[in-house]
Amino acid sequence: MVGIVIVSHSKPLAESLRDLALEMGQNKARIAAAGGVDDPDNPVGTDAMKILEAIQEVYSDDGVLVFMDMGSAIMSAEMALEFLDETQRENVKLCGASFVEGVVAATALAASGAEMDEIIREAKLALKGKTAQLGEDDSDDEGTGTAEEARESNETAGNADIKEEYTLRNTMGLHARPAAKVVQTVTGRDAEVFIRNITRESDFVSAKSMNSLISLNVQQNDTVQVAYTGTEAEALQELISEMMKSNFGESTAPAPKRTKKASPKKDSRSGMPDDGVLKGISISPGFAIAPVKQYSVTLPDIEEEKQDNPEMELSLLRDALAEAEKEIEEVKQKSSNEIGEVEAAIFDAQILLLKDPELLKKVDARIAEGLTAPYAWRSSLDDVIEMYEQITGDSIISTRVIDLIDVGTRVLEKLTGENFSDIDINEPCILCMNEISPSDAASLNTESVLGICCEKGSDVSHSAIIARSLGIPTVFNLGPALSEIKEDTEVVLNAETGELFTKPDDTLKQQIAKERAHWLEVKEKAHDGRKEQGITANGERIEVLANVGDEHEINQVLDLGAEGVGLFRSEFLFMERTEAPNEDEQFKAYKSAAQSLGKKKPLVIRTLDVGGDKPVSYISIGEEENPFLGQRGIRYCLSEPEMFKEQLRALLRASAFGNLQIMFPMIATAGELRKALNLLEECRAELDEKGLKYNEKIKTGIMIEVPSAVETLDTLLPLIDFVSIGTNDLSQYMMAADRTNPSVGPLTSYYQPAVLRVIERTIRMANEAGKEVSMCGEMARDVKVMPVLLAFGLRKFSMSAAGIPEFKYRLKKIDTESSGLGELAANVLSARSPEEVKEYLS
Amino acid sequence: MITKQQVLDWLRKSSDVLEENRQYLTKLDTAIGDADHGNNMYRGFNKVKSQLDDHADKDIGAILKAVAMTLISTVGGASGPLYGTFFLQAGTKMAGKAELDGDSLAVMFRAGVDGVKMRGKAQPGDKTMIDVLEPVAQAIENDIKEGKSVSDTLHHAVEVAEKGVADTIPLIAKKGRASYLGERSKDHQDPGATSSMMIIKALSESVG
Ligand SMILES: Nc1ncnc2c1ncn2[C@@H]1O[C@H](COP(=O)(O)OP(=O)(O)OP(=O)(O)O)[C@@H](O)[C@H]1O
Numbered sequence A: 001m002v003g004i005v006i007v008s009h010s011k012p013l014a015e016s017l018r019d020l021a022l023e024m025g026q027n028k029a030r031i032a033a034a035g036g037v038d039d040p041d042n043p044v045g046t047d048a049m050k051i052l053e054a055i056q057e058v059y060s061d062d063g064v065l066v067f068m069d070m071g072s073a074i075m076s077a078e079m080a081l082e083f084l085d086e087t088q089r090e091n092v093k094l095c096g097a098s099f100v101e102g103v104v105a106a107t108a109l110a111a112s113g114a115e116m117d118e119i120i121r122e123a124k125l126a127l128k129g130k131t132a133q134l135g136e137d138d139s140d141d142e143g144t145g146t147a148e149e150a151r152e153s154n155e156t157a158g159n160a161d162i163k164e165e166y167t168l169r170n171t172m173g174l175h176a177r178p179a180a181k182v183v184q185t186v187t188g189r190d191a192e193v194f195i196r197n198i199t200r201e202s203d204f205v206s207a208k209s210m211n212s213l214i215s216l217n218v219q220q221n222d223t224v225q226v227a228y229t230g231t232e233a234e235a236l237q238e239l240i241s242e243m244m245k246s247n248f249g250e251s252t253a254p255a256p257k258r259t260k261k262a263s264p265k266k267d268s269r270s271g272m273p274d275d276g277v278l279k280g281i282s283i284s285p286g287f288a289i290a291p292v293k294q295y296s297v298t299l300p301d302i303e304e305e306k307q308d309n310p311e312m313e314l315s316l317l318r319d320a321l322a323e324a325e326k327e328i329e330e331v332k333q334k335s336s337n338e339i340g341e342v343e344a345a346i347f348d349a350q351i352l353l354l355k356d357p358e359l360l361k362k363v364d365a366r367i368a369e370g371l372t373a374p375y376a377w378r379s380s381l382d383d384v385i386e387m388y389e390q391i392t393g394d395s396i397i398s399t400r401v402i403d404l405i406d407v408g409t410r411v412l413e414k415l416t417g418e419n420f421s422d423i424d425i426n427e428p429c430i431l432c433m434n435e436i437s438p439s440d441a442a443s444l445n446t447e448s449v450l451g452i453c454c455e456k457g458s459d460v461s462h463s464a465i466i467a468r469s470l471g472i473p474t475v476f477n478l479g480p481a482l483s484e485i486k487e488d489t490e491v492v493l494n495a496e497t498g499e500l501f502t503k504p505d506d507t508l509k510q511q512i513a514k515e516r517a518h519w520l521e522v523k524e525k526a527h528d529g530r531k532e533q534g535i536t537a538n539g540e541r542i543e544v545l546a547n548v549g550d551e552h553e554i555n556q557v558l559d560l561g562a563e564g565v566g567l568f569r570s571e572f573l574f575m576e577r578t579e580a581p582n583e584d585e586q587f588k589a590y591k592s593a594a595q596s597l598g599k600k601k602p603l604v605i606r607t608l609d610v611g612g613d614k615p616v617s618y619i620s621i622g623e624e625e626n627p628f629l630g631q632r633g634i635r636y637c638l639s640e641p642e643m644f645k646e647q648l649r650a651l652l653r654a655s656a657f658g659n660l661q662i663m664f665p666m667i668a669t670a671g672e673l674r675k676a677l678n679l680l681e682e683c684r685a686e687l688d689e690k691g692l693k694y695n696e697k698i699k700t701g702i703m704i705e706v707p708s709a710v711e712t713l714d715t716l717l718p719l720i721d722f723v724s725i726g727t728n729d730l731s732q733y734m735m736a737a738d739r740t741n742p743s744v745g746p747l748t749s750y751y752q753p754a755v756l757r758v759i760e761r762t763i764r765m766a767n768e769a770g771k772e773v774s775m776c777g778e779m780a781r782d783v784k785v786m787p788v789l790l791a792f793g794l795r796k797f798s799m800s801a802a803g804i805p806e807f808k809y810r811l812k813k814i815d816t817e818s819s820g821l822g823e824l825a826a827n828v829l830s831a832r833s834p835e836e837v838k839e840y841l842s
Numbered sequence B: 001m002i003t004k005q006q007v008l009d010w011l012r013k014s015s016d017v018l019e020e021n022r023q024y025l026t027k028l029d030t031a032i033g034d035a036d037h038g039n040n041m042y043r044g045f046n047k048v049k050s051q052l053d054d055h056a057d058k059d060i061g062a063i064l065k066a067v068a069m070t071l072i073s074t075v076g077g078a079s080g081p082l083y084g085t086f087f088l089q090a091g092t093k094m095a096g097k098a099e100l101d102g103d104s105l106a107v108m109f110r111a112g113v114d115g116v117k118m119r120g121k122a123q124p125g126d127k128t129m130i131d132v133l134e135p136v137a138q139a140i141e142n143d144i145k146e147g148k149s150v151s152d153t154l155h156h157a158v159e160v161a162e163k164g165v166a167d168t169i170p171l172i173a174k175k176g177r178a179s180y181l182g183e184r185s186k187d188h189q190d191p192g193a194t195s196s197m198m199i200i201k202a203l204s205e206s207v208g
């Protein structure tokens, strides 16, 4: 049962309130009074120690809610929290609800076994009864209106004709990107869609509101219910259930366990450890030494002011919103050039926040009441932020708060004409802040900001993605002590290890300065040389290709130095839709990819590889005990020859426009390969008949990812032109360990001697047979094993494009004819453990 | 250098001067507060004084932390958690020290003042003790950096503190009880700023 603590300056007041509330809570509630101070002459005041005792008296893991009268009562209560140990502290909340009504409502609910969040919500609404009775309109008050809205949504949703439940399996649940997709799908349709989180027993909220969707706090494996009404209800149901069932096309790997950060030795909550070393999580690697610049991200303060022309204020607000949208659009454009389109899409989510109907309703109401637009906007945002913050413990939600502050500040700038946000830095520094917002990150002067340090922040936040793409050494989660560092103190940042040294000695400074110089040199040279051909020290030509998910990425990867596409994952074309793309649609996509690459540069397209961890809703593979060992890749395609042939025909037709090659995934036997090639033959004949042109000499190949393919490679090679080693799947099938299962994941390392040996064998056999061989898994971009792969005889690598500049740079240092390389290969092949392999590589 | 004995003297002197000025501080708090600041400070520091003899074996950090705990549990008003946090943060930074040089003094003050800011969220200009504490912390940091002696630094700190107190008079209170008065808090001296100044003066006098 949630415990209640009453803090008052007056002992009699606290105790009487407790008694009053207890009557309501049928004397069952756990409730303690902490009033007054122990001084008979001057008994009025508050005492942190008394509050602490009261909390401990009613504490259980269900939590404790503390109500305070005013002034120092709040400070003393905060002080008391600091004396609790960390696990207890997390379960104790200070509640800003009205003192008498709030306590009474909370006690009644607590006694009935309600949970913390619900009690807080109700306590905050408790004043509503009184103001309503008195006919006072107080929609200014937090929380007011929400209960009514919730009731309305619940009612409409309850009467809806179509209701469906889905369990979301993707790692991050309904976070910003999927929520944005839902909002985009629903908005502008003639239908109402409501969603609730069954797992967390939430109310229904409108699917048109980004904030409301996020507030559902849908995490991995939560079940949601979606209700559809209106003329377009059915159409929307189809679209949304497709998204939900395909888990928004996202990974369904189990979420990493959030381990509590081991806190360094310190005496109080915000203390700086004695050695002055703060530890956080590394977001973007590198080194920096520079003076500290402190910044903080909060919404700017806006004074509460009245106005008597609501219409004008409303139109000011509309203008400001429109301008802000335009500006975000511009930042987005700019960032898509600098940091890539995928990252820039983050700003779409921000634009949706601007249009959030729930938020705007609140702001409009406040303006109508006579508040100025800036204050109405700011205070409504505060409410939303507070709501997010109450949804405890989820790092993804708190990253939303920083987005809200970001958008909110931009609108306030438009409304007030002031400039609150620009981080204007022209001297070299290490930027320290509580959290960095995406637009701040995107607008940083990368010349002067040598490092970024944040108190908070998670590695899945938008800011992290942007910091990474800017290449600034960045560490998040350094804790509150970060703000204790004095402006201009010279500090040392090692973003490889995630450490910030606030009291560096000269030896350390020298050492890091050296590391930094080296790091910069590599980075710069790598960037400068990224468009040169891949070539080794002794002049041997190595092809360096990129892996891509769709045709729009191609220009971007070319700019990063890709010499072609070594793996085009065609399944992305098939995901997030309600039926397979037809031949023409596929043809267009493949053709556009081929044209972006020109006649020469290779475009290796892998045929549909679904199943396993890549479910597609309209493809019914049926329940499988073990999908990784089931109908996936070529196995599925051969069972659906008509659909497969649509893809093959589209590929053939597109081959007329460039150096397109076809690659079959998951081949385990020569029989499968022969069947696939026969279908391809049929397709050629069909095209011939229709007089459609294609490249007669189109190359075909297979992925090497099933051990049986290596074992029988001699029977496969004569049928094809090339093989490409998919190390991710190959190592998991080789080691019989699921790479998405954290307890056996490490077994699937490509440093395993067994994995290295099959790779060596594949490369050797292909080379001996005069067939091209390449590698397209994670391993291909690992510059540490690159020398070994070269020694094995690999001359073609395909990787995610971000790795290309450094890869090419390292390549230039390697002499493939040196005797050391052969020795290294021999050593690695005779190693008995991954650790031993790593030793040879270091 | 400030010795441990001087730290103990400081606490005793603070207690004495707050006792002497109990009425005065309460009078200031009557004008813009709830007429308890003098009593609050007296109650807290009187308890501190009664425990000074227990501190013979402790280092300076531990003494300051003990003072913090006493203030937190006896003062009663806003100044309890505020001064409590001051001494807690200061004590944490001074852990294990038997005496304080200029640098330690600066670090101690900065830590304490930052603690008060964290706790009360007041800014300079809000008409609170921060209007004394913040400029004093800055002055100490600068003086020490420029190589002034501890004694000179503290004499200067007293001047800065006295100016800080006077500067609160025209301000409108933004934090604490007095903020309920709005405009009417003008033209009154802030009690918390005054007690802060007294404590700083006691330190300077103890060091000489
Ligand atoms: N938030 C704050 N930050 C810094 N100083 C503050 C703050 N609030 C009050 N003070 C200081 O505390 C002094 C008042 O202390 P006092 O012990 O009288 O507390 P109080 O205001 O009576 O507390 P209570 O809220 O319990 O009534 C003020 O003169 C001011 O200098």
Ligand SMILES: [Mg+2]
Pocket: B029, B033, B034, B035, B036, B037, B077, B177
């Ligand atoms: Mg008072």
